Amino acid sequence: MAIIASNFKTNHTRETTVEFIAKLNDFLTEKKIDNEVYVFPTATSLNSFETLSTLNIGVQNAYPTKNGSFTGEIGTEQLDEFNIKTILIGHSERRHVLGESQEEITKKFNFYKDLNYKIVYCIGEPLEVKEQGIEQTLEYLYEQFVGIDVNYENLILAYEPVWAIGTGVTATNDDIKAVHSVIKEKIDKPLLYGGSVKVNNVKEICSLDGVDGALIGTASWNIDDFKQIIENTKDL
Numbered sequence: 447m448a449i450i451a452s453n454f455k456t457n458h459t460r461e462t463t464v465e466f467i468a469k470l471n472d473f474l475t476e477k478k479i480d481n482e483v484y485v486f487p488t489a490t491s492l493n494s495f496e497t498l499s500t501l502n503i504g505v506q507n508a509y510p511t512k513n514g515s516f517t518g519e520i521g522t523e524q525l526d527e528f529n530i531k532t533i534l535i536g537h538s539e540r541r542h543v544l545g546e547s548q549e550e551i552t553k554k555f556n557f558y559k560d561l562n563y564k565i566v567y568c569i570g571e572p573l574e575v576k577e578q579g580i581e582q583t584l585e586y587l588y589e590q591f592v593g594i595d596v597n598y599e600n601l602i603l604a605y606e607p608v609w610a611i612g613t614g615v616t617a618t619n620d621d622i623k624a625v626h627s628v629i630k631e632k633i634d635k636p637l638l639y640g641g642s643v644k645v646n647n648v649k650e651i652c653s654l655d656g657v658d659g660a661l662i663g664t665a666s667w668n669i670d671d672f673k674q675i676i677e678n679t680k681d682l
């Protein structure tokens with residue numbers, strides 16, 4: 447069964463997030479969909495959502511702390527208020543736009559692992575690395591596993607090539623298979639693909655060998671499209 451996840455990034459308000467999640471919950475109930483579905487709203491939109499057990503609300507980022515003096519960050523004290531037990535770690539926007547190092551990512555991973563959070567851990571290579579070929583790409587991706595316990599039981603991986611994120615350029619099936627097959631061989635964890643997944647390509651992508659689901663940005667922010675994405679993958 448495909449795992450389908452929506453990363454809101456810096457989109458939606460508290461009000462529209464409540465609406466989105468209520469509609470999604472109704473849809474999953476009505477259609478009796480039992481895919482594992484994840485939504486990662488903005489930190490300011492976290493709330494006490496009443497959801498089905500198959501609908502998990504996670505946080506896009508948090509600091510490895512309970513509380514303290516870390517201006518602009520949130521910790522588990524804030525997550526516990528809303529019973530959030532799922533976190534996205536290592537997203538390329540945090541690595542490349544916000545400058546998070548592998549060391550910081552590892553610290554975060556270990557902290558949330560020790561608290562038994564479900565971790566969706568992202569890896570992905572920029573275009574200049576992809577252009578050097580598959581060997582260099584894999585080498586680059588392996589570096590993103592340094593310090594990460596890939597046997598952690600509550601781990602989901604997501605391969606998101608940076609050049610395919612938010613660009614409308616989806617990796618080809620061959621690109622996806624080349625990376626997924628090698629990672630799946632080494633690591634026995636669900637592996638999602640992310641990067642310009644859309645309503646009309648999600649089924650094909652999620653049907654590929656070694657692809658266990660999708661982590662979606664842009665195409666998931668509209669509730670009707672996200673419902674359609676789930677509908678298109680419910681029988682996989």
Ligand SMILES: O=C(CO)COP(=O)(O)O
Pocket residue numbers: 453537606610611612613614640641642643661662663664665
């Ligand atoms: O980064 C992504 C999900 O985390 C993918 O974003 P897009 O679906 O907008 O390419």
